Amino acid sequence: MADIRRTLTLRDVSEASGVSEMTVSRVLRNSGDVSPATRAKVLAAAKTLGYVPNKIAGALASQRVNLVGVVVPSLSNMVFPEVLGAISSVLEDTGLQPVFGVTGYTPEKEERVVYEMLSWRPSGLILAGLEHDEAVRAMLASAGIPVVEIMDTDGPVIDSAVGISHTRAGRMMAEAIIAAGYRRIGFLGTRMTNDHRARKRFEGFSAALAEAGIAIEDQESYEGGSALAKGREMTAAILGRSPELDFLYYSNDMIGAGGLLYCLEQGIDIPGRMGLAGFNDVELLDGLPMRLATMDACRAEIGRQAAEIVAAKHPAGFIGGEVVTLTPRLQRGDTIR
Amino acid sequence: MADIRRTLTLRDVSEASGVSEMTVSRVLRNSGDVSPATRAKVLAAAKTLGYVPNKIAGALASQRVNLVGVVVPSLSNMVFPEVLGAISSVLEDTGLQPVFGVTGYTPEKEERVVYEMLSWRPSGLILAGLEHDEAVRAMLASAGIPVVEIMDTDGPVIDSAVGISHTRAGRMMAEAIIAAGYRRIGFLGTRMTNDHRARKRFEGFSAALAEAGIAIEDQESYEGGSALAKGREMTAAILGRSPELDFLYYSNDMIGAGGLLYCLEQGIDIPGRMGLAGFNDVELLDGLPMRLATMDACRAEIGRQAAEIVAAKHPAGFIGGEVVTLTPRLQRGDTIR
DNA sequence: GTGAAAGCGCTAACAT
DNA sequence: ATGTTAGCGCTTTCAC
Secondary structure: OOOOOOOOOOOHHHHHOOOHHHHHHHHOOOOOOOOOOHHHHHHHHHHHOOOOOOHHHHHHHHHOOOOEEEEOOOOOOOHHHHHHHHHHHHHHHOOOEEEEEOOOOOHHHHHHHHHHHOOOOOEEEEEEEEOOOHHHHHHHHHHOOOOOEEEEEEOOOOOOOEEEEEEHHHHHHHHHHHOOOOOOOOEEEEOOOOOOHHHHHHHHHHHHHHHOOEEEEEEEEEEEOOOHHHHHHHHHHHHHOOOOOOOOEEEHHHHHHHHHHHHOOOOOOOOOEEEEOOOOOOOOHHHHOOEEEEEEHHHHHHHHHHHHHHHHHOOOOOOOOOOEEEOOOEOOOOOOO | OOOOOOOOOOOOOOOHHHHOOHHHHHHHHOOOOHHHHHHHHHHHHHHHHHOOOOHHHHHHHOOOOEEEEEOOOOOOOOOOHHHHHHHHHHHHHOOOEEEEEEOOOOHHHHHHHHHHHHOOOOOEEEOOOOOHHHHHHHHHHOOOOOEEEEOOOOOOOOOOEEEEEEHHHHHHHHHHHHOOOOOOOOEEEOOOOOOOOHHHHHHHHHHHHOOOOOOEEEEEEOOOOHHHHHHHHHHHHHHHOOOOOOOEOOOOOOHHHHHHHHHHHHOOOOOOEEEOOOOOOHHHHHHHHHHHHHHHOOHHHHHHHHHHHHOOOOOOOOOOOOEEOOOOOOEEEOOOO
């Protein structure tokens, strides 16, 4: 005879323990009053059988799902795992469970991921960025759950948002650079088609420079590959073309670190002859020969507050959204004089 | 009047389109024959309403869930995101959806995460490592779904496994080091209480050395913090204590990279006076001043094959498991002479 | 090609 | 403190 595998149900536990399904359910959820005696019986039966409750049925019956969707563009970026960590640790003691989705920076995939997540009727959704297709905005707006957009606050918000102004972050860096006396400035970054936050930093950066009468003299951009290696290559390329530059602003710390290593190898005097800065304040910078100037993107704090907003809101009856704008902090490091 | 938010049901689409719920369901799932005319009506109605199907109800009714649980110890490690990426991309075109869980290297949390996942009745489960509490093994063994343990194949398997032998990886590195003529060897790693794979590499490494009559002369270990910075510190410490060492084996590339940067700064002749090696072959190594010797852990391939096993197996009737042992490749780089 | 009835495994609400 | 009934929103099965 074939071993017909059926997964266990409440009914099995009920029969094994001689207690009604309803009471078994109560025991397993610690809900309502159950006498210690029956409680023990039920627990014993469930354990011996190896019963694992079916949350699908539970969720359908109770109309409650303890899931929070978290949608980010990438996991290889090093910055998102940190945000996810902060979200997880806050949700840990709320009974909510994060479920991650990755969009690969493409709007089409974002739409699919959001649709998929909403079809599981999560208690809330956290997603990176403010730029979404109309279809996504519509789904989210009518989902009837808290939606928190994270990382960025420069733009219209669907419900709630926690982040920094990347435009402002770019401006701040420009101001620090100008104040330090650098004047011939190069920019190195990703091709920014879908990295809106990098684009906003660039815009803020160049606007602030322009106000001081300074133009960005040269630029390099890359796509894919090892960011550290790309940082080296791009730096070699831009300095080959424009040796007069006295400052290089990188759109992230990894390429900045690559650039820093390159400059040090070339014997370029940092921060005297040339200054360097990145963005994100990644942990890696601690181990480099020299501390790269950067700006803290408040990643952990963003994750924490986003999770708190989702956890605090009640499934029904919430209305307004809050927008929390954190202030990025400049870390001068050793590469701005 | 409060705006009572109810999420839309099939019934709403049915009423809006004047088609029975059943037919609406068929259209939305592309199942069965539906006339183009009604099909169009239904699609239009669903779209205008903004209907998102309720997968909870669907899963309960059909007894099918398109979810695959993926349980890893950490996301900040840089190695797991890569595995997850490979899993995602294979599952992408199978209709299955990965759901990630993180254990933080603790058995307690692993048990919670696995239990939680099983309670959603996923189609399969992929989890890192072979070391699990008895409770976890029991749950998985009786879950009636494909279970794939990844990364490691040194030990008893629950169902299927895809990975490398870390013991063997350690041995291979030891052999390469001996063959290159290094004799006074130091080891730097994590405190290995719960990192079983690092422990196995260490065991294979020291066993192979012992067979050649060589003992590990000194060791350093760390926990938490920036791995790159720790690599520097540990290297400074171990060389301070044991300046006679001529090879340093690091349990991962990040601390190895830190050690490499330190040695270069100290003007130590690499790989002549001293050799270095790490483990994982992370992308970052491409951008360093010198290519650290390492060993490829086959991360992408592991993710790919694990996903294929889960995707291929049929919900019912599967029995045996397969164990795929991949062979790690030594990358000599520039730090072994 | 379309529809009606039954039920997936649980929990809310109401008995007792 | 425990049990009973109804039903969550879908899909399966069977009828037309």
